Each structure stands twice: as structure tokens, then as C-alpha cells.
Amino acid sequence: MVIExxxxxxxxxxxxxxxxxxxxxxxxxxxxxxxxMYALIIIALIDLEYGVTVKGxxxxxxxxxxxxxxxxxxxx
Amino acid sequence: xxxxxxxxxxxxxxxxxxxxxxxxNWDYDELSMPEKKLLIKTTGVENRRxxxxxxxxxxxxxxxAERLIEELNWxxxxxxxLIFLSQSRDYYLPxxxxxxxxxxxxxxxxxxxxxxxxxxxxxxxxxxISSIMSASGLSKGLLLVGDISSLTCSEEDKSTxxxxxDAGTATAVERSEGALMNFSLNSDGAGHRAIMIPAGGVRNxxxxxxxxxxxxAKGIKRCDLNLALDGLAVFNxxxxxxxxxxxxxxxxxxxxxxxCDYFLMHQANKLMNETIRKKLNxxxxxxxxxxxxxxxxxxxxxxxxxxxxxRQEVRSRSLNLLMAGFGVGLSLGVASLxxxxxxxxxxxxx
Numbered sequence: 001m002v003i004e005x006x007x008x009x010x011x012x013x014x015x016x017x018x019x020x021x022x023x024x025x026x027x028x029x030x031x032x033x034x035x036x037m038y039a040l041i042i043i044a045l046i047d048l049e050y051g052v053t054v055k056g057x058x059x060x061x062x063x064x065x066x067x068x069x070x071x072x073x074x075x076x
Numbered sequence: 077x078x079x080x081x082x083x084x085x086x087x088x089x090x091x092x093x094x095x096x097x098x099x100x101n102w103d104y105d106e107l108s109m110p111e112k113k114l115l116i117k118t119t120g121v122e123n124r125r126x127x128x129x130x131x132x133x134x135x136x137x138x139x140x141a142e143r144l145i146e147e148l149n150w151x152x153x154x155x156x157x158l159i160f161l162s163q164s165r166d167y168y169l170p171x172x173x174x175x176x177x178x179x180x181x182x183x184x185x186x187x188x189x190x191x192x193x194x195x196x197x198x199x200x201x202x203x204x205i206s207s208i209m210s211a212s213g214l215s216k217g218l219l220l221v222g223d224i225s226s227l228t229c230s231e232e233d234k235s236t237x238x239x240x241x242d243a244g245t246a247t248a249v250e251r252s253e254g255a256l257m258n259f260s261l262n263s264d265g266a267g268h269r270a271i272m273i274p275a276g277g278v279r280n281x282x283x284x285x286x287x288x289x290x291x292x293a294k295g296i297k298r299c300d301l302n303l304a305l306d307g308l309a310v311f312n313x314x315x316x317x318x319x320x321x322x323x324x325x326x327x328x329x330x331x332x333x334x335x336c337d338y339f340l341m342h343q344a345n346k347l348m349n350e351t352i353r354k355k356l357n358x359x360x361x362x363x364x365x366x367x368x369x370x371x372x373x374x375x376x377x378x379x380x381x382x383x384x385x386x387r388q389e390v391r392s393r394s395l396n397l398l399m400a401g402f403g404v405g406l407s408l409g410v411a412s413l414x415x416x417x418x419x420x421x422x423x424x425x426x
Binding site (some may be wrong): 053 | 309
């Protein structure tokens with residue numbers, strides 16, 4: 001599991017985000033028009049692709065894509 | 077887990093009524109255009125039906141029941157049990173079901189009571205009415221299920237207001253030798269705050285403070301008499317617990333997935349339901365949705381989806397249905413049953 005692949009998957013799900021915008025240091029709450037809908041999309045993607053449950057309280061503590069990726073890795 | 081079969085009871089008909097007034101989420105101005113686009117794509121809710129002031133859930137259920145009884149050609153004297161399942165009852169007391177007994181012209185020898193459940197309610201309600209009829213030998217019964225949720229959502233709360241629609245349904249239940257339904261009913265009260273109207277009950281009696289509108293977050297303003305929804309908690313509960321409960325159900329009852337014609341889920345949110353569907357490997361063609369035109373209709377969502385999406389089929393052939401209701405409580409029910417050439421009037425608009 002590599003982070004580039006993880007970012008590609010996120011970009012596919014975030015329809016309005018252009019490819020190449022996201023990188024490991026991106027704080028995903030700073031994505032244009034960030035809303036709680038994105039949180040649901042992230043949780044669904046990680047559940048289906050990696051079988052990992054990200055809870056609301058976990059997500060609050062996570063800021064960057066690298067941190068999200070690390071969380072998935074630790075819990076898969 | 078409470079897993080059990082119920083014998084000798086079947087569904088003979090299903091009707092649903094919605095308010096005539098349509099609201100589109102494209103017109104919901106608490107959201108920017110990109111937010112509207114994302115909300116509609118993610119939740120699947122584009123339009124909703126919203127009751128005018130003064131219309132109660134019991135009105136929608138009443139019209140569904142009248143039409144259903146007429147088309148079934150039932151003699152009202154034979155109806156011996158009526159259950160009204162809702163979280164939007166007419167009054168604090170008495171129970172709405174008893175008022176409906178009189179309004180529908182049912183005999184005084186008809187038992188009537190309310191059940192207070194939401195998203196899981198149709199499955200729960202079916203289990204209760206069927207158990208009583210199976211055990212007692214009562215021959216005909218009505219399960220009236222629905223909610224008016226638009227009244228309790230704050231218009232200034234983007235996390236609830238665009239999601240819910242109003243509907244009231246009626247299901248006719250009858251004794252039938254050899255019929256079989258299976259149920260699994262579960263509860264997770266630790267999550268009771270995830271979907272909640274905090275004030276107005278006995279715990280937090282209505283007072284002046286109950287009406288105070290607070291800004292919870294950007295785009296979320298509500299008072300304690302409004303519905304509060306912790307979307308992430310409900311999402312987590314549903315995508316983790318529902319697939320497990322359905323899998324356990326299938327294992328326990330040796331349920332033949334191939335023989336299932338349709339998997340009917342409570343219509344909560346498209347992304348959530350699709351995640352559950354994918355985890356369970358159900359084909360998309362077997363998983364009907366009514367979300368885009370009616371939104372989340374709470375306890376009414378499963379029968380409403382049958383009327384909206386499967387009306388021709390349920391009238392003309394035998395179908396094996398698997399159902400899952402999940403949400404407020406938190407509560408979760410799974411059921412399997414067969415319906416065969418049932419009465420199913422067109423969607424009623426009030």
C-alpha cells in the first residue's frame with residue numbers, strides 16, 4: 001500500500017478536486033468547499049477499499065492526507 | 077441477537093401517501109451551488125415531499141389505510157389489530173392508533189397501540205403485528221407507519237433539513253397458513269444521542285430555553301426542539317453494523333441470497349446505503365431506491381420504496397424480499413418475507 005495510490009483514490013472520489021492538487025501534506029479540511037460530505041466520502045472509501053473503520057472522533061484528530069494514510073495503515 | 081421466525085402471517089397489501097408539496101434541494105439556499113451538487117450526489121436526495129402546516133402523520137396513514145381497505149375489499153369489521161408506528165404522533169397522549177381506530181371506522185373490538193421507532197420501524201412493526209397475529213389467531217390487521225420529519229428539522233440546519241421527506245403508509249397483514257417471515261432485531265442504546273430531539277419529552281420538559289436557537293456550526297442553527305443529527309456517528313453505525321447483522325441473519329436462517337428478488341434498505345443516504353450494499357455484494361438491480369424523489373422518509377421508507385419502485389411487480393408476481401431498517405435509537409432490524417400478488421394502489425398525494 002503506497003500513499004500515491006491512496007491519493008489517486010481520494011481524487012477519484014472528490015469529484016471537484018483536480019488530479020495533482022492533493023499531496024501527503026495537504027490538510028484535507030482546506031480543500032475548496034470542504035464540508036462534512038467529504039468526511040462521509042472518506043469514511044466510505046476507506047471502509048470499502050481497506051476494510052478500516054474511521055470514526056468521527058478519529059477523523060477530528062487527523063489533519064493531513066499523510067496522517068490519514070498512516071491511520072489506515074496502522075489499523076488495516 | 078433476537079432472531080426468530082413467525083409463521084402463518086402474510087402481507088396482503090401496501091399503500092403509501094405523501095404530501096403534494098414538492099421541495100427541491102436545488103432551491104435550498106443555505107447551501108452554495110457546489111455544496112448543493114455535492115449534497116445531492118452524496119446523499120442522493122434531490123426532491124422531498126413536505127407536509128403543509130396542520131397535516132399530521134396520521135392523516136397520511138389514514139388516507140393510505142382507507143384506499144388499501146377499499147382496494148382489498150376488506151370488511152372493516154374483520155380488522156382486529158391496528159398499530160401506528162411513528163415518532164411524530166398526534167398528541168403527547170392519547171395514542172394516535174386509538175384515534176385512528178375511530179376515524180377509520182374500525183370496530184371497538186380492535187386492539188390499537190402505538191410504537192415509537194423511526195428508521196428501523198417498519199421491520200420492528202412487522203415483527204410485532206405478525207407475532208401477535210400468529211400467536212393469537214387474529215385474522216386481519218393494519219400496520220400504519222410513517223413520519224412527518226420536516227416539522228422538527230430546523231430550516232437553518234443544513235445537516236438535517238435537506239435530507240428528510242414526509243410520508244405515511246399502510247400495510248395490510250393477514251393470517252395465511254404456511255406463510256413464513258424471519259426477523260433479527262437489535263439495539264444499540266449507547267448511540268442514542270446520534271439522532272435526537274433533546275427537549276419536549278419528560279427528561280427535558282419544554283420551557284422557554286427550549287426555543288433558543290443556537291449556532292452549532294456554520295450552516296447549522298437549531299433549538300432543542302429540533303432534530304439533531306450526528307451524521308458521522310450514524311454513518312459509522314450503519315456501515316459497520318448493518319452488513320454484520322444482515323450476514324448473521326443470512327447465516328442463521330440459511331438464507332438463499334440467490335433466491336432474494338430485492339434487498340430493501342431504509343432510505344437513509346445514498347453513499348451509506350451503497351457502502352452497505354457493496355459490503356454485502358448485492359447487485360444494484362436488486363437494491364431499489366426512492367431517495368432521489370422522496371428523501372429519507374424515516375419509518376415509511378421501506379413500504380414507500382415498494383410503492384414507488386416495485387408497484388407493478390408486487391401486484392403481478394411472487395417476490396422474496398430481504399429488508400433492513402436502521403438508524404435512530406440506535407436500532408436495527410432485518411427481515412425476510414415473501415409477498416405474492418399483493419394489492420398496491422398508486423402513490424397517494426394529499
